[in-house]
Amino acid sequence: MSALRDIQLKFKQALNADTDMSDYIAAGSLTANECLQIYQNNIFTCLTKSLQITYPCIEKLVGQHFFAYLCQHYIKKISL
Amino acid sequence: MNNSTGFIDKPIPARAGIGLRSPHYQAILTSLPDIAWLEVHSENYFHTGSNAKRILTDIRNHYPISLHGVGLSLGSTDPLDITHLKKLKNLISDIAPALVSEHLAWISVDQRYFNDLLPLPYTEEALQHLVGRINTVQDYLQRPILIENISSYLQYKHSTIPEWEFLTAVAAQSGCQLLLDINNIYVNSCNHQFDPFVYLSNIPQATIAEIHLAGFSRQSVNAQEILIDTHDQPIAAAVWELYQHAITRYGNKPTLIEWDSNIPSLQTLLNEAGKANHIMEQNHVCIA
Numbered sequence: 334m335s336a337l338r339d340i341q342l343k344f345k346q347a348l349n350a351d352t353d354m355s356d357y358i359a360a361g362s363l364t365a366n367e368c369l370q371i372y373q374n375n376i377f378t379c380l381t382k383s384l385q386i387t388y389p390c391i392e393k394l395v396g397q398h399f400f401a402y403l404c405q406h407y408i409k410k411i412s413l
Numbered sequence: 414m415n416n417s418t419g420f421i422d423k424p425i426p427a428r429a430g431i432g433l434r435s436p437h438y439q440a441i442l443t444s445l446p447d448i449a450w451l452e453v454h455s456e457n458y459f460h461t462g463s464n465a466k467r468i469l470t471d472i473r474n475h476y477p478i479s480l481h482g483v484g485l486s487l488g489s490t491d492p493l494d495i496t497h498l499k500k501l502k503n504l505i506s507d508i509a510p511a512l513v514s515e516h517l518a519w520i521s522v523d524q525r526y527f528n529d530l531l532p533l534p535y536t537e538e539a540l541q542h543l544v545g546r547i548n549t550v551q552d553y554l555q556r557p558i559l560i561e562n563i564s565s566y567l568q569y570k571h572s573t574i575p576e577w578e579f580l581t582a583v584a585a586q587s588g589c590q591l592l593l594d595i596n597n598i599y600v601n602s603c604n605h606q607f608d609p610f611v612y613l614s615n616i617p618q619a620t621i622a623e624i625h626l627a628g629f630s631r632q633s634v635n636a637q638e639i640l641i642d643t644h645d646q647p648i649a650a651a652v653w654e655l656y657q658h659a660i661t662r663y664g665n666k667p668t669l670i671e672w673d674s675n676i677p678s679l680q681t682l683l684n685e686a687g688k689a690n691h692i693m694e695q696n697h698v699c700i701a
Contacts, residue, residue: 336571337539338490341522344531359568361605362637368567371632371639372529379528 429686488519514559564642
């Protein structure tokens with residue numbers, strides 16, 4: 334396996350399961366896992382917006398807070 | 414006011430343009446504002462029968478268009494998505510854009526898409542991989558594409574090449590041109606502590622075909638301030654300063670105002686474009 338593919342597969346695994354990326358990501362002012370969390374947040378924010386646009390009625394029915402909770406679990410289970 | 418059908422196959426002028434977003438479709442079609450060109454996200458117009466595609470086809474008669482892709486995943490080690498490429502080629506055939514661009518990034522691996530532009534390690538292996546993929550895309554589309562530098566929130570231990578050298582090598586080896594995102598350079602310079610002016614001084618003028626400007630937000634992570642490329646607010650003063658330096662160095666370039674979230678009124682975008690035009694006009698005066 335190429336080094337590039339290895340990094341990408343490890344990245345995918347880490348986004349989903351919070352596995353350690355400190356062998357791959359250089360720690361600067363942030364640790365490797367803090368860097369990864371920024372990407373996790375960006376991806377969740379983007380996908381949550383997509384779900385809000387797709388299912389506006391459900392969000393109105395269950396409320397913003399519960400919908401956000403629902404999205405978080407759904408995205409984790411289905412998308413990553 | 415622009416002439417109908419007068420802009421197809423014409424190059425994009427070295428003036429400011431704005432991102433065409435759905436909340437402004439009607440206002441643009443109705444008022445045909447004085448803006449030099451428009452850019453769209455290619456993937457939003459892949460569906461041939463969609464309302465968005467119909468509107469773009471209409472707007473296209475009044476403005477030069479740039480197609481900016483976010484979904485090709487050029488840096489991925491998965492096989493290139495030929496279905497995606499075919500849709501892009503069909504869109505190019507229908508819209509006749511002046512520019513077609515993509516990102517120095519990967520967004521998918523193992524058939525999973527992350528809806529985010531993920532950074533590559535800057536290594537010789539990644540460089541050769543990317544150059545090969547860009548060559549394949551350019552051969553398929555029968556035209557050169559532009560590659561944009563992205564914002565990033567990490568650096569790989571494996572990286573051996575500075576980003577500006579990597580970007581320049583990609584252009585030199587593939588024949589692609591560059592879409593230089595000044596906001597991304599600024600965001601990265603703060604997040605990774607380098608001098609953004611050094612970055613600009615290492616990019617050859619002739620490779621740059623377009624510039625992007627956008628707003629970022631500040632986020633605190635464990636008491637550290639990190640800049641996030643959110644495209645949801647006005648362009649920061651420091652980014653305008655860097656842009657002014659870039660224009661002085663490279664000459665006037667087609668410059669896009671990008672705003673993708675918390676989208677403001679059309680007039681706000683036109684005002685931001687006006688600022689970019691003013692900087693380019695001042696530069697022209699200085700040269701003259």
